[in-house]
Amino acid sequence: MTEWGVVTVIVALVGLIAAVAAPMVKLNGTLTRLTTQMDSFVAGLEAFKLRYKEQLRDLNDTDQKLCERIDDHEHRITVLETTADEERGH
Numbered sequence: 001m002t003e004w005g006v007v008t009v010i011v012a013l014v015g016l017i018a019a020v021a022a023p024m025v026k027l028n029g030t031l032t033r034l035t036t037q038m039d040s041f042v043a044g045l046e047a048f049k050l051r052y053k054e055q056l057r058d059l060n061d062t063d064q065k066l067c068e069r070i071d072d073h074e075h076r077i078t079v080l081e082t083t084a085d086e087e088r089g090h
Helices: 003-089
Strands: none
Touching: none
């Protein structure tokens, strides 16, 4: 092989390495950005889950209080109706 043949092979190898390395570097940068965005997304999702659980607990407490008030009102209405029926009967 002549000197120019060796130079041609070296230039071809350098070109091949450059052709493969450039997309790999871009892909690595893209993967790094994607990983950062996913970490941010997961952190936001965890914060959302915590807020959701707190709101659900608050709504459950409010619902329980309202149910207790309704039960109390039903009892009071029953007592009033019974008293009114007794007064009409006498």
